[in-house]
Amino acid sequence: MDVLQLVISGLANGCVYGLIALGFVMIYKATEAVNFAQGDFMMFGAFITIWLTNTDFVGLPFWLSVILAILIMGVFGYLMERIIIRRMFGQSQIAVVILTIAIGFILRFLAGAIWGHDPLSLESPFAGKEVRFGGLVLGADEVAIILVTLLLTGSLFVFFAKTKLGLAMQAASQNQLAAYYMGIPVKRVHGLIWGLSGMVSAIAGILFAAKGAIDPSAGLLGIKAFAAAVIGGFGSLPGVLIGGLIIGLTEPFASRYIAAGYSQIAPYTILLLVLVFRPAGLFAQMQKKKV
Amino acid sequence: MAQKPVLDVKNLESYYGPIMAIRGVSLEVRKGQLVTVLGANGAGKTTLLKSISGVMVPQKGTIKVYGEDLTGAEPDVIVRKGLVHVPEGREIFPLMTVEENIAMGAYVRTNKTEIAQDREMVFSYFPILAERRNQQAGTLSGGQQQMLAIGRGLMAKPELMLLDEPSLGLSPLLVEEIFTIISRLNKEQGVTMMLVEQNARVALSVADYGYVMEIGRIVMADTSANLAASEDIQEFYLGVKEETQRDQRRWKKRKTWR
Ligand SMILES: Nc1ncnc2c1ncn2[C@@H]1O[C@H](COP(=O)(O)OP(=O)(O)OP(=O)(O)O)[C@@H](O)[C@H]1O
Ligand SMILES: [Mg+2]
Numbered sequence: 001m002d003v004l005q006l007v008i009s010g011l012a013n014g015c016v017y018g019l020i021a022l023g024f025v026m027i028y029k030a031t032e033a034v035n036f037a038q039g040d041f042m043m044f045g046a047f048i049t050i051w052l053t054n055t056d057f058v059g060l061p062f063w064l065s066v067i068l069a070i071l072i073m074g075v076f077g078y079l080m081e082r083i084i085i086r087r088m089f090g091q092s093q094i095a096v097v098i099l100t101i102a103i104g105f106i107l108r109f110l111a112g113a114i115w116g117h118d119p120l121s122l123e124s125p126f127a128g129k130e131v132r133f134g135g136l137v138l139g140a141d142e143v144a145i146i147l148v149t150l151l152l153t154g155s156l157f158v159f160f161a162k163t164k165l166g167l168a169m170q171a172a173s174q175n176q177l178a179a180y181y182m183g184i185p186v187k188r189v190h191g192l193i194w195g196l197s198g199m200v201s202a203i204a205g206i207l208f209a210a211k212g213a214i215d216p217s218a219g220l221l222g223i224k225a226f227a228a229a230v231i232g233g234f235g236s237l238p239g240v241l242i243g244g245l246i247i248g249l250t251e252p253f254a255s256r257y258i259a260a261g262y263s264q265i266a267p268y269t270i271l272l273l274v275l276v277f278r279p280a281g282l283f284a285q286m287q288k289k290k291v
Numbered sequence: 292m293a294q295k296p297v298l299d300v301k302n303l304e305s306y307y308g309p310i311m312a313i314r315g316v317s318l319e320v321r322k323g324q325l326v327t328v329l330g331a332n333g334a335g336k337t338t339l340l341k342s343i344s345g346v347m348v349p350q351k352g353t354i355k356v357y358g359e360d361l362t363g364a365e366p367d368v369i370v371r372k373g374l375v376h377v378p379e380g381r382e383i384f385p386l387m388t389v390e391e392n393i394a395m396g397a398y399v400r401t402n403k404t405e406i407a408q409d410r411e412m413v414f415s416y417f418p419i420l421a422e423r424r425n426q427q428a429g430t431l432s433g434g435q436q437q438m439l440a441i442g443r444g445l446m447a448k449p450e451l452m453l454l455d456e457p458s459l460g461l462s463p464l465l466v467e468e469i470f471t472i473i474s475r476l477n478k479e480q481g482v483t484m485m486l487v488e489q490n491a492r493v494a495l496s497v498a499d500y501g502y503v504m505e506i507g508r509i510v511m512a513d514t515s516a517n518l519a520a521s522e523d524i525q526e527f528y529l530g531v532k533e534e535t536q537r538d539q540r541r542w543k544k545r546k547t548w549r
Contacts, residue, residue: 171387171391174384175382175385179395180346181382183366
């Protein structure tokens with residue numbers, strides 16, 4: 001029973017890492033940039049939702065706030081590409097990385113300046129509720145997180161595999177020049193990918209804040225999500241989600257069974273092992289190289 | 292009064308930084324024509340096509356499609372106006388299936404029934420693509436990838452297809468096969484084409500009209516028959532030596548996305 005509790009809470013954390021990692025991977029695949037502010041996008045999305053719905057602030061209905069926050073972060077991601085990242089075209093990848101790290105700092109500073117540095121909780125309909133399956137008692141927040149994550153990953157998978165825009169995004173990431181030749185508006189597609197990953201990170205933030213308090217430094221867990229993305233091979237969406245779950249599951253068990261002080265390094269140990277033994281990630285897409 | 296040409300290029304100049312790659316090119320392509328542009332390595336053929344299809348912005352000159360000035364327009368606008376560029380070195384989407392690649396060719400179109408009809412048309416010209424429709428495009432052979440690139444370009448239902456060296460890296464037999472299909476597409480489907488080639492013999496055998504390019508300039512323009520008969524062409528482009536060196540010419544650096 002106790003172990004099951006650890007598993008569920010590990011999975012729930014892992015889902016949040018997995019969703020942030022999805023944001024990393026979508027942007028990386030499409031544009032070859034890594035957005036190190038992804039974790040801070042998550043944090044900012046959470047704070048916007050808290051601000052919109054908590055009775056101390058605006059006090060809008062929960063679901064309306066959720067939708068608004070997702071849209072706001074979508075527009076935010078899109079504009080960030082339009083206004084800032086696009087100007088970096090032709091610069092080295094390192095320049096973009098440093099820029100996104102700086103944007104992360106700015107978001108953390110802004111959130112602290114607007115909402116303070118004390119942890120806040122999201123007033124959600126799941127808080128404190130329980131779900132019973134047979135003899136099990138599970139937190140409604142954790143069940144919701146797992147369901148939402150599965151649903152979202154599944155929808156993204158279908159979106160990329162079946163819809164015209166999703167296929168065009170894949171095409172632009174596999175061969176940008178050919179995408180231009182086919183009339184795919186590559187720049188707009190890049191903007192939309194940033195928008196989409198802003199929306200996904202907002203959802204990750206809402207889920208994170210629904211299961212506990214959040215403060216402006218929460219975005220730093222983006223590092224763990226980055227580890228999840230690497231473990232997942234920085235490629236397939238389900239692989240990345242599994243990478244997140246692996247990290248998420250490791251943590252509660254490590255803190256339970258490994259001496260305090262060492263347990264926190266467990267996720268990074270896994271990252272190191274993966275990098276050494278499977279540098280392309282555990283779930284790298286195989287590609288037959290042309291001779 | 293004749294219809295306006297599909298493509299009318301005047302005094303085009305394009306640079307790579309300080310390097311002037313296109314030095315004042317003028318040419319036109321009329322509806323239904325198969326026009327070839329011949330030139331040796333580095334003559335600027337690819338650069339010319341890139342400037343026309345909008346992935347490069349020319350410094351000077353104009354590009355008109357049916358009289359409408361499209362100089363410097365975005366590539367997706369150019370495709371919507373009916374110009375599709377089938378690039379050199381094939382440039383397919385390697386991790387997508389053959390069918391998905393073909394679907395991307397129709398990105399700018401919306402009429403599903405017409406798209407489905409055109410897909411069948413492409414499959415009838417390239418039966419191997421129908422057979423391999425679910426195969427990952429990156430695993431196709433070079434010749435099949437070239438067919439896919441042409442088929443994908445056809446899916447845009449172009450007013451003018453810009454073909455960059457379809458013979459590149461293919462065996463002489465496959466070159467014959469592909470050029471027969473190119474010629475049939477021009478005659479049977481009425482696809483207007485501008486064919487850039489180094490393989491002058493095969494290009495002149497299918498083209499109506501030809502231009503010869505040297506270091507960024509057009510140095511000759513005539514009907515294919517006259518060009519094939521001209522001494523200069525015979526000496527410099529139809530020489531027997533060129534044929535053997537073509538096959539393993541070079542590797543293009545391709546961006547891979549992992
Ligand atoms: N990206 C680039 N940067 C600088 N110079 C370039 C670039 N691409 C091409 N060039 C130069 O421009 C000139 C024309 O090149 P282009 O690729 O248009 O030739 P081409 O006629 O297509 O040759 P090929 O038959 O080998 O494909 C060459 O001198 C080439 O070195
Ligand atoms: Mg070329």
